[in-house]
Amino acid sequence: MASASRTFSAQPAGGTRIDRLRFINHQGKQIMLIDFPNCSPEQVTKIASEVQKIVTAQSSRSVLILSNFTAARFSRAAFTRLKEVAVFDRPFVKRAAFIGAESLPKVFYEALRTFSRREFPRFQTRDEAINWLAGGE
Numbered sequence: 001m002a003s004a005s006r007t008f009s010a011q012p013a014g015g016t017r018i019d020r021l022r023f024i025n026h027q028g029k030q031i032m033l034i035d036f037p038n039c040s041p042e043q044v045t046k047i048a049s050e051v052q053k054i055v056t057a058q059s060s061r062s063v064l065i066l067s068n069f070t071a072a073r074f075s076r077a078a079f080t081r082l083k084e085v086a087v088f089d090r091p092f093v094k095r096a097a098f099i100g101a102e103s104l105p106k107v108f109y110e111a112l113r114t115f116s117r118r119e120f121p122r123f124q125t126r127d128e129a130i131n132w133l134a135g136g137e
Contacts, residue, residue, distance in 0.1 A: 020034065020035040020036070020039075020047055021033070021034055021035075021047070021050060021051065021054060024130075026130045026131075026133075026134045027131075027134040027135075028134075029064060029133065029134040030064065031064045031065070031066055031130055031133050031134065032051075032054070032055070032063055032064065032065045032066070033066050033068070034047065034051055034065060034066070034067040034068065035068050036067065036068060036069045036070075036072040036100075037068055037069075037070040037071055037072060037100065038070070038071045038072065039072045039073065040073055041073055041074055041075035041077065041078035042078070044072055044073070044074060044078040044081070044082065045077060045078045045081045048078075048081045048082050048084075048085045049081065049085070051065075051085055051089070052084075052085045052088050052089060055089045055092050055093065056088060056089065056092055058092050059092070060091055060092060061091070061092065061093070061094050062092065062094055063089070063092050063093045063094060064093075064094055064095050064096075064133040064134070064136075065089075065093060065095070065096040065097070065133075066096075066097050066098075066099065066126070066129050066130060066133060067096065067097070067098050067099075067120075068098075068099050068100050068126070069098060069099070069100040069101050069103050069104050070099070070100030070103060071100070071103055072100070072103050072104070073103070074103075074104065074105070074108065079108050079111075079112075082112060083111065083112055083115045083116060086112055086115070086116035086118060087115065087116050090116060090117070090118055093118070094136070095132075095133050095136050096118065096119075096120055096133075097120065097121050097122070097123055097129040097130075097132055097133055098120050098121070098122045098123070098129075099122070099123050099124070099125065099126055099129050101120075101122040109122075
């Protein structure tokens with residue numbers, strides 16, 4: 001069970017608040033939750049940019065990330081931004097997992113893995129994903 005959370009409310013240049021990023025604690029581990037559900041391609045792009053700012057401010061190989069893509073929509077530009085962020089974040093991320101990844105086209109998922117040279121295991125439920133994230137050393 002998550003015992004605490006910290007929400008980041010970012011005010012990007014476009015003026016829309018982003019309340020879709022937060023840290024939770026699970027089994028003594030801090031996990032960054034990124035909520036993309038029902039996001040437009042423009043929202044995906046803005047959230048990804050905020051993720052990069054937060055993650056790159058953390059210690060090397062310290063960040064555990066759970067991204068929820070349920071019913072998110074993607075444009076080529078949004079997907080390109082996700083790939084860029086995955087590359088920039090790589091030195092800071094210990095483990096990352098996806099839920100709701102069925103909304104991410106398979107060709108995009110494979111390109112993301114190849115481009116970033118990272119693995120993004122997909123899980124059916126949030127509990128499965130956070131248990132996997134917290135269990136890794």
